[in-house]
Structure formats: C-alpha cells, structure tokens
Amino acid sequence: MGTRLSSWLSRCWRGIRRLSGDDAYERYLAHHAACHAANAPLSRQEYFRRSEEQKWGGIRRCC
Amino acid sequence: MNNKIASGVIWISIAVLGASALGGIALHRGESINALWFVAAALCTHALAYRFYAAWITAKVLCVDETRATPAERLNNGHDFLPTNKWIVFGHHFAAIAGPGPLVGPTLAAQFGYLPGTLWILAGAVLGGCVQDMVTLFFSTRRNGRSLGQMARDELGAIGGIAALVATMLIMVILIAVLGLVVVNAMKHSPWATSTIAATIPVAMFIGLYMRSIRPGRVLEGSLLGVALLLLAVAGGGWIDHQPGLRELFDHPALPLAWAVIAYGFAAAILPVWLLLAPRDYLSTYMKLGTVVLLALAIVWLQPHVQMPALTQFTDGSGPIFGGKVFPFAFIVIACGAISGFHALISSGTTPKLLSSERDIRMIGYGGMALESFVAIMAMVAATVLDPGVYFAINSPAGVVGAEATAAAAKISSWGFPVSAEQMHTLAQQMGEATLFARTGGAPSLAVGMASIFGSAFGSGLIALWYHFAIMFEAVFILTTLDAGTRVGRFMLQDILGNAWPKLGETSWYPSVLLTSGAVVVAWGYFLYIGVIDPNGGINILWPLFGISNQILAAIALSVATGILVKSGKLRQAWITGLPLAWLALITTSAVWEKLTSSDVRVGFFAAAHSLSDKLAAGTLPPAKAAVAPTLIFNLQLDAALTLFFAALLWLIIIDMLRICLRHLNGKPVPPLSEAPHQATQLEEAAWARD
Numbered sequence: 001m002g003t004r005l006s007s008w009l010s011r012c013w014r015g016i017r018r019l020s021g022d023d024a025y026e027r028y029l030a031h032h033a034a035c036h037a038a039n040a041p042l043s044r045q046e047y048f049r050r051s052e053e054q055k056w057g058g059i060r061r062c063c
Numbered sequence: 064m065n066n067k068i069a070s071g072v073i074w075i076s077i078a079v080l081g082a083s084a085l086g087g088i089a090l091h092r093g094e095s096i097n098a099l100w101f102v103a104a105a106l107c108t109h110a111l112a113y114r115f116y117a118a119w120i121t122a123k124v125l126c127v128d129e130t131r132a133t134p135a136e137r138l139n140n141g142h143d144f145l146p147t148n149k150w151i152v153f154g155h156h157f158a159a160i161a162g163p164g165p166l167v168g169p170t171l172a173a174q175f176g177y178l179p180g181t182l183w184i185l186a187g188a189v190l191g192g193c194v195q196d197m198v199t200l201f202f203s204t205r206r207n208g209r210s211l212g213q214m215a216r217d218e219l220g221a222i223g224g225i226a227a228l229v230a231t232m233l234i235m236v237i238l239i240a241v242l243g244l245v246v247v248n249a250m251k252h253s254p255w256a257t258s259t260i261a262a263t264i265p266v267a268m269f270i271g272l273y274m275r276s277i278r279p280g281r282v283l284e285g286s287l288l289g290v291a292l293l294l295l296a297v298a299g300g301g302w303i304d305h306q307p308g309l310r311e312l313f314d315h316p317a318l319p320l321a322w323a324v325i326a327y328g329f330a331a332a333i334l335p336v337w338l339l340l341a342p343r344d345y346l347s348t349y350m351k352l353g354t355v356v357l358l359a360l361a362i363v364w365l366q367p368h369v370q371m372p373a374l375t376q377f378t379d380g381s382g383p384i385f386g387g388k389v390f391p392f393a394f395i396v397i398a399c400g401a402i403s404g405f406h407a408l409i410s411s412g413t414t415p416k417l418l419s420s421e422r423d424i425r426m427i428g429y430g431g432m433a434l435e436s437f438v439a440i441m442a443m444v445a446a447t448v449l450d451p452g453v454y455f456a457i458n459s460p461a462g463v464v465g466a467e468a469t470a471a472a473a474k475i476s477s478w479g480f481p482v483s484a485e486q487m488h489t490l491a492q493q494m495g496e497a498t499l500f501a502r503t504g505g506a507p508s509l510a511v512g513m514a515s516i517f518g519s520a521f522g523s524g525l526i527a528l529w530y531h532f533a534i535m536f537e538a539v540f541i542l543t544t545l546d547a548g549t550r551v552g553r554f555m556l557q558d559i560l561g562n563a564w565p566k567l568g569e570t571s572w573y574p575s576v577l578l579t580s581g582a583v584v585v586a587w588g589y590f591l592y593i594g595v596i597d598p599n600g601g602i603n604i605l606w607p608l609f610g611i612s613n614q615i616l617a618a619i620a621l622s623v624a625t626g627i628l629v630k631s632g633k634l635r636q637a638w639i640t641g642l643p644l645a646w647l648a649l650i651t652t653s654a655v656w657e658k659l660t661s662s663d664v665r666v667g668f669f670a671a672a673h674s675l676s677d678k679l680a681a682g683t684l685p686p687a688k689a690a691v692a693p694t695l696i697f698n699l700q701l702d703a704a705l706t707l708f709f710a711a712l713l714w715l716i717i718i719d720m721l722r723i724c725l726r727h728l729n730g731k732p733v734p735p736l737s738e739a740p741h742q743a744t745q746l747e748e749a750a751w752a753r754d
Binding site for chain 1: 283
C-alpha cells in the first residue's frame with residue numbers, strides 16, 4: 001500500500017516537472033547522450049537560454 | 064458482452080442526464096435555477112460529443128493511422144520537434160489556447176440572458192470549435208507541422224495564404240486593443256488594482272532574472288516563488304489603498320492608464336523575452352489553471368443559483384453593454400468559448416511538432432477545446448449568479464446610464480433589474496473599491512462574481528482580497544497576451560517588410576525591431592486610445608470587431624480544412640467542416656451587414672458617424688465631447704472600412720476554396736495534396752514517450 005502510494009506520488013511529481021518544463025535540461029542531456037554523444041552538451045544555463053529564445057520565436061498565446 | 068451492455072447503459076444515462084439538464088436550462092422560467100445544471104449539461108454534452116462524434120470523425124473521416132510516424136518522431140531534433148507524452152502535450156496546448164477570451168466573451172453575452180450564450184457555447188464548441196481545432200491539428204500533423212498560412216498557400220493557392228496572414232495580423236491588433244481596454248477599465252480610479260497590477264511587472268522581472276541567472280532553468284522553483292510574490296502583491300495593494308500619501312500615486316482616470324499600458328506594451332516588446340515575457344507566461348499559466356480549478360470546485364460545492372433570466376429584453380438589440388440583436392451578435396461576442404480562429408494557429412505549427420502518435424489527436428485537439436468551452440460555461444455561471452441589477456450596473460458604460468450613481472441605478476432599475484446606489488456603494492466597499500459603476504469589459508463583473516463565490520466558500524472576511532486576486536489573475540494573462548501578441552505582430556510585419564528590404568526582415572537587427580514593434584504598438588494603441596475616449600465605452604465597438612475578425616479567421620481555417628477534405632475524396636463527409644463554415648459565414652456576414660447598415664447609432668458605424676457629425680454641426684455637443692468628435696467620426700469610418708475588408712477577405716477565401724473544389728470534382732488540375740508520405744512508426748508502445 002505504502003509503496004503504491006509513493007510510486008503514485010513520484011509519478012505525479014514527474015508529471016508536474018515534465019509539464020512545467022522543470023526537467024527539460026535532464027531530458028536534453030539524455031537526448032544528447034543518445035544522439036550527439038560526440039559533442040559536449042550545453043550547460044544548464046546555455047540550454048535554458050537557447051530554449052527560451054526558440055520558444056518565443058512563434059505564436060505562443062491565444063485570446 | 065457484459066462490458067458492452069454496461070458501457071451502453073452508462074452512455075445512455077449520460078445522454079439522459081445531459082438532455083434533462085439542457086432541457087431544464089432551456090425551458091426553465093421564473094425562479095432562479097441551480098448552477099449545477101449548467102455544469103451537468105456541459106459535462107454530458109462534451110462527453111457524448113467526444114465519445115461519439117469526435118471518435119467517428121477520427122476513425123471514418125480523417126482515418127487517423129497510429130502506425131504512421133508523426134513529424135515529432137521523423138524530424139526529432141530534441142527541441143521543437145520532440146515526441147511527447149500526450150498529457151504533457153495536452154497541458155501545453157490548453158495553456159496556449161486558453162486566454163482571457165472565454166472569460167470576457169460569455170460575461171458580455173450574459174446581457175441577453177443566460178440561454179443564448181450557454182447554448183452557443185455548447186453547440187458551437189462540439190460542432191464547430193472542437194472540430195476546427197482537431198482537423199487543423201490533424202492536417203498540420205500530416206504536413207510536417209506546417210502553419211495555417213503555409214497550408215492555405217499549399218492547398219488553395221497564394222490568395223489563401225495572404226488572406227490568412229493579413230487576417231491574423233489584424234486580429235492581433237484588435238485583440239490587443241480590446242484586452243488593453245479591459246485592463247484599463249479594471250484599473251481606473253482603483254489604487255488597489257493599479258498598484259497590484261504594477262507590482263506584477265517587477266515580480267515577473269525578478270523571476271526572469273532568477274530563472275536565467277540565479278538558478279538557471281529551475282522553472283518550478285521560480286514559478287512557485289513568483290506565485291507567492293503575486294499573492295503578496297495583492298495583499299500589498301490593499302495596504303497601499305489605505306495609505307493616504309501613497310494611494311494617490313496609483314489613483315488615475317482611464318486615459319493616463321491607457322498611455323501607461325501603451326508604453327508598457329512597447330517596452331515589453333523590445334525587452335528580451337527572458338526578462339518579462341517568459342517569466343510572466345509561467346506565472347499566468349499557473350494562475351490560470353489554479354483559478355479555473357478553484358472556480359469549478361467552488362461552483363460544484365456551493366451550487367449557487369443563477370439570478371439572470373433565461374432571456375432579457377435586450378435580445379432586441381438595445382443592450383447597454385454592446386448594441387445589436389441576439390442574432391448575430393451573441394454568436395460574435397462569445398468568440399473563444401465556442402469557436403476561435405486563433406486556435407488554428409496553435410493547432411498548426413506548434414502542437415503538431417510534439418505529438419508522439421496520431422491517436423492523441425482526438426484528445427488534444429477536440430478535448431482541449433472542449434475544456435476551453437467548459438471554462439466559458441463557468442464564466443457564464445459567474446456572471447449570471449450575480450444579481451442582474453448589479454451585473455448591469457458594473458457593465459453599463461456611463462454614456463448609456465449616466466455618470467451619476469443614483470441616476471444610473473434608477474435607469475437600470477427601470478429596465479426591470481432593481482438595484483440601488485446604496486447597494487452598489489456597499490458592494491464596492493466590500494470589494495475595497497470606491498465605485499463599481501461603469502467598469503465595462505467583463506473583468507470586474509467576473510471578479511465580483513468570483514469573489515462572491517469564493518467569499519461564501521472560503522470565508523467572507525477576505526472578499527476584497529478575492530476581488531483583487533481575480534483582477535490580478537486576469538490582468539496577468541491579459542498582459543501576457545499583450546506582450547506575446549505585440550511580438551508576433553512584429554515578426555509578421557518583419558516577415559512582410561523583409562520581402563521589400565531584407566535587412567528589415569532580420570529579427571535581431573535592433574533598428575528593425577524598434578521600428579516594427581513601434582508600428583504594431585501604434586496600431587493597437589490607436590484603437591485602445593479611441594476605446595478610452597469613446598463615451599459609449601469602447602467595448603461596444605471593439606469587442607464585436609474582435610469577435611468578427613476571430614470568427615473570420617476560424618472560417619479561413621475551416622475553408623482550408625474543407626478544401627483538403629474534398630481534395631482527399633471525402634466530399635460526402637466534408638460537411639463536418641462545411642457546416643460550421645456556412646454558419647460562420649452567415650453570422651459574420653450578417654454582423655458586418657448590421658455594422659454597416661444599421662440605423663441604430665450603437666450598432667451601425669455610419670449611423671453613429673452621421674449622428675455625431677450632425678450634432679457637431681448643430682453645436683449641441685458639450686466642449687469636451689466636441690473636441691474629440693472629429694477623431695471619433697474618423698474612427699467610425701475606419702472601423703466600417705475594416706469590417707468591410709474582413710468580409711471581403713472571408714468571401715475571397717470561401718470562393719477560392721469552392722473554385723478549387725469544383726475544379727477537383729471536374730477532374731481539372733488543382734494544387735496537389737501536400738501530405739508527407741507514410742512512414743511506419745518506430746516508437747514502442749509503453750516506451751519513454753508514454754511514461
């Protein structure tokens with residue numbers, strides 16, 4: 001029972017981090033290690049700056 | 064077999080419950096009606112439409128193929144093309160499509176009574192808005208996530224592409240102006256609201272710095288800190304309101320506040336995104352989700368009674384908030400709660416790049432819009448649980464009921480909605496305001512509705528705090544739309560100007576940034592300025608204009624979709640988009656017709672211009688009004704030209720679409736379908752994308 005609750009809670013927490021973009025850098029590192037392992041990955045700060053600039057390059061908000 | 068019977072029984076019960084709730088709402092007369100019926104009707108309608116209509120469309124019309132690799136998988140580049148869990152995509156998609164529109168529109172439409180708005184929000188969403196969002200999402204997914212404008216150009220030709228681009232830019236300008244006006248009306252002569260909204264700017268900047276430099280990329284941490292600071296700003300505004308030397312600093316009439324909003328808009332557009340726009344977006348998303356959930360819980364728990372009659376006498380077109388008959392204007396002012404062309408811009412271009420499977424299209428496209436329509440129903444409930452007299456007192460502009468409290472209350476009571484100046488004064492004091500009269504625009508009346516609902520749910524001692532919380536919450540995401548919209552307008556303008564002089568098209572060349580941002584701000588700033596000086600309250604002109612342009616963009620999206628369906632050999636099912644398109648063409652064309660030809664000065668642009676110039680010539684206007692009359696007359700003529708242009712754009716694209724369809728049916732050459740070829744998906748079920 002306790003383990004089911006804690007696994008449910010940790011899934012919720014993962015979902016919240018995913019939804020808010022809190023874990024974006026970790027996912028980037030995983031993607032980078034899998035696909036572009038030859039180059040060094042961006043630092044957390046560099047990655048955050050780049051993704052913010054990309055995000056606001058288009059239409060992001062409706063009425 | 065047993066499962067089949069059980070599910071049959073469940074769906075039949077949902078259908079019966081939904082039908083009785085809708086029947087109850089539609090046929091109920093006289094006494095007040097429990098708001099829970101609205102929630103039940105909405106939930107059942109959306110559930111049935113999602114289960115049966117949306118499932119039929121995805122299976123039989125679109126033929127969604129889950130073995131097909133999506134652009135996110137084929138073009139995965141780790142940032143914008145990225146296969147993502149469907150709940151995460153749903154969250155991003157909903158956060159992007161839900162703005163202040165579904166809260167403001169239903170509040171304004173409540174002047175006709177609760178019935179027309181409620182029926183249109185439900186029927187318009189399940190048959191129109193949800194279908195538009197879903198088919199646009201589907202077609203864009205099949206075309207590598209192309210934008211609506213690109214799809215229009217590829218599938219219909221150059222005319223369609225240009226029409227979509229121009230319509231989008233014009234809508235943006237009018238949308239920003241009207242939202243700015245809503246904020247100005249909430250802030251005028253309210254030190255509490257003004258200081259709280261002003262405080263949200265340094266709060267957002269601090270969070271921007273925090274997430275960029277202090278703790279880079281710690282989004283959750285930064286957002287929680289920001290939300291706490293915003294709540295502190297609401298309480299701090301109350302403190303400022305009680306400090307004699309301080310409160311005057313934030314006590315301003317509408318016009319200086321409008322200039323402040325315009326200056327803010329320009330500054331926000333040229334500042335780097337990380338400093339203001341990005342952190343504000345995080346904060347507004349959390350505020351929006353939190354408040355909507357809280358409002359839903361409070362309505363279910365408290366079950367307030369709807370006080371507004373089903374229909375008011377204002378269905379004849381004499382309504383105080385905006386002039387115009389229930390047909391077509393109820394269908395125009397509830398823009399985003401039922402169908403919104405703007406959503407097609409998110410459903411194409413942005414969301415398709417994240418989809419990990421075509422199977423998720425129904426939930427994200429159809430389900431996302433169904434949820435937005437549910438938010439609109441709650442806004443309708445929050446507006447109609449108010450005493451109708453209070454609702455009209457807050458929303459009627461001074462030009463209609465008079466600027467003096469006793470006279471205004473008497474006028475509203477004479478319409479059969481009793482309200483007294485003392486009652487309004489007590490209410491204003493409860494909310495911590497000097498007056499609530501003539502706060503047209505929906506935000507303040509929604510805030511009063513929300514404050515009274517929250518007040519009775521969580522203790523009435525905090526009612527003034529709740530009111531200003533609601534004002535702050537709406538202002539935060541209205542200002543986000545204002546920043547983001549100005550920026551998008553700038554990109555489009557740079558794109559267009561770049562064709563003439565490539566240097567201007569460089570989005571990072573600072574002189575071009577200043578020039579194009581300035582041009583966009585001047586465009587919406589002009590309409591905001593006119594809205595503020597208009598004695599009839601600019602909402603009367605601007606909101607219908609926004610509604611018309613938004614519905615026309617929806618018609619463009621539906622035209623593209625209908626054209627693609629016919630070209631794909633789905634002529635017999637093309638009515639799924641053809642029918643809503645025909646309805647939108649009918650309502651927007653009749654609204655444009657009314658706006659141009661009506662002899663009622665509060666509806667017809669030319670009638671208003673003539674009446675004003677006659678009065679000016681006869682010298683019957685007071686000096687202050689005579690001074691602005693020439694500007695108002697010019698503006699009315701400009702608005703008339705603009706609506707005519709919108710209608711021309713609409714019919715141009717419909718005729719172009721019909722021409723392409725006829726050519727296709729007659730076997731003549733048409734632009735080929737631009738669908739990307741089939742490629743089998745490699746993504747495993749239960750892989751990381753579905754964690």
